[in-house]
Amino acid sequence: MEHAAVIEMTSIRKAQHAAVIRSFLLVFPLVGYLIVFFVAPLCLVLLYSFYSPxxxxxxxxxxxxxxxxxxxxxxxxxxxxxxxxxxxxxxxxxxxxxxxxxxxxxxxxxxxxxxxxxxxxxxxxxxxxxxxxxxxxxxxxxxxxxxxxxxxxxxxSTVTPYYFLAALDLEVNGTGGISPVPEDRRIFVSTFLRSIWIAATVTLICLVLGYPLAYALISLRPEFSALLMFSVLLPFWTSLLVRTTAWIVVLSQEGIINSLLTGAAIVDAPLNLVFNRTGVFITMVHVLLPFMVLPILSVMRGVSSTYMKASSSLGAHPVRGFLSVYLPLTMPGIGAGCMMTFIIAVGYYVTPLLVGGGGDNMISYFIAFYTNETINWGMAAAIGLILLATVLVLYASLGKLIGVSKIVGLN
Known part of the structure; x- marks a missing residue:
């Protein structure tokens, strides 16, 4: 009996080992592709942020x-x-x-x-x-x-802090110390703050609009829910450039919105809705709203309606039940949606460039400028690395508040 048990355990271990090898072989092409064509070039570019031989x-x-x-x-x-x-x-x-x-x-x-x-x-x-x-x-x-x-x-020196200092509007002065650059050259810190502000505002608007929209998707009748889901996913089916160009037409002074407002005598003159911060917010919210709705929706589907019924049977007001029961249960979806929306928004380039004004360019504009126009990869890499560090700090802060495992859907 003992000998048979040993043989069986050995067979199980061999089968498990073979399953691990098969899984590795199935995943290896994708992992190799990511390493060769994504991770390695990204690390090489980021190396130029401090390596200057x-x-x-x-x-x-x-x-x-x-x-x-x-x-x-x-x-x-x-x-x-x-x-x-x-x-x-x-x-x-x-x-x-x-x-x-x-x-x-x-x-x-x-x-x-x-x-x-x-x-x-x-x-x-x-x-x-x-x-x-x-x-x-x-x-x-x-x-x-x-x-x-x-x-x-x-x-x-082959290792230089020049690019990082320049990306933070700093420079090495004549005495070897670090000092701010002249006032007329300080553009990067303000652009970083503007990018974070725009991305945070867009994320907040998407949350305010997306949370009730996700709740409606699980509450409405199937036919209405399908139509609403179609409307949510519609931006995914068209090109980003086409969507942005379409919003320029819609928001222009002779566009649909201003024509309706002036035709209904709601406003006396057309509103300035494009080539400014307002146009940037409207366009980015339209594009990024699905990235907020879908994570929240996936979490809401797993929340049973019996929780709210139980809180109501215990005498809790619906508002209190929502704040004390339903909202905490959907917090992982809110965290994932906010993180996804913010990360995509802070790196936006085409939409602010086309729809925004001169003061609405985000930090990705300078990354593209130094990469494509001046071929200054060191400066582009330094700006990108600082932006990456900012996003990682935000992710760590949100993960500490909510829990990383909940954000990524492991718990």
Whole structure:
């Protein structure tokens, strides 16, 4: 008997092991696809937020010399000799161009300094190393200024806080400390706050509209509930660009809404409903409302109506029963819906750009700008990483309040 039991247990373990292997083989293609085409490129881009090897690769000799320079005077002749050697190295033509763009982030116009110096040194007599320092300064007088060398030294570090500081409207000043950028260049912090404010407002509006809508979906007769569900899901069936463009037509001064309001004499003049914050809210709520309704609806379907009947039989007012019984039971759906809606809303780009005004662009606009227009992946990665950290902090805060397992539907 004992021998048969051992054999049976061994067979069970083998079957379980085989089931685990089969499950892994079934999931492996999807996991591999996500790692290769999503996780790895995302990590590579985020690496550029603090990894900046352009200057050290293009100017290896100068980087070694400038590392020993402490100021406050300009570097010695050996550093100028190394700079000339790196600039005139024919094998580093492309690398120097990349480094010049990186140096231009430190001081505006540094790219011109690099190109001018390289052009003038190519035509100058550099056969005398002792006089090379004067030749470099003569090629461009900015090499005689300490602040340009200080910026060059900062840029030679392969790990830099520049992008994160810039994304927070900060910079390294002339003394090596951190200070706010000038008032006319402070755009990112205000845009971050604006993005969070717009996303939070849209999430709140979606909650106010979506909660009773989800309750109606489980309370109405099946035919009316199906029609209402069709209306909720309708935005999923059209392109985001088409929906946004349609709202521009609907909300314009000659659009349907203003025509109805003026035709009914409700307003004397057409309302300004588009190309401002109002248009952004209306359009984003329309697009994101299903992301609020569906999680709440899924939780409401699992809440038995007997709970409210029991609270009523115990003498509780319907309002008190709702606040004390029904609302807490549906809180996981509210948390999941709010989190999903907020995460999607805070990263919106097309809708605020088309429907909003000049002061309604969200932080995703700058991520797209630095990615596609200026090809400054470091700045785009830093902004994206700060936005990701903000969302994770919010998720952790909401998870602590409600419970992460409830939000993700594990409890």
């Amino acid at each position: 352009e200057v050290s690769r293009a100017f290896p000799l100068t980087s070694q010399q400038i590392d020993r320079w402490q100021g406050p005077d300009i570097p010695d002749s050996d550093t100028y000799l190394a700079l000339a050697a790196d600039l005139l190295n024919p094998e580093s033509e492309f690398l120097v161009g990349e480094a010049a763009r990186r140096l231009n982030y430190e001081i505006s116009g540094f790219r011109t300094v690099i190109s001018r110096t390289k052009r003038n040194l190519a035509a100058a007599d550099i056969s005398n190393p002792a006089a090379l320092k004067e030749e470099v300064i003569r090629a461009d007088p900015h090499w005689g200024e300490v602040r340009y060398w200080a910026a060059f030294k900062r840029a030679t």
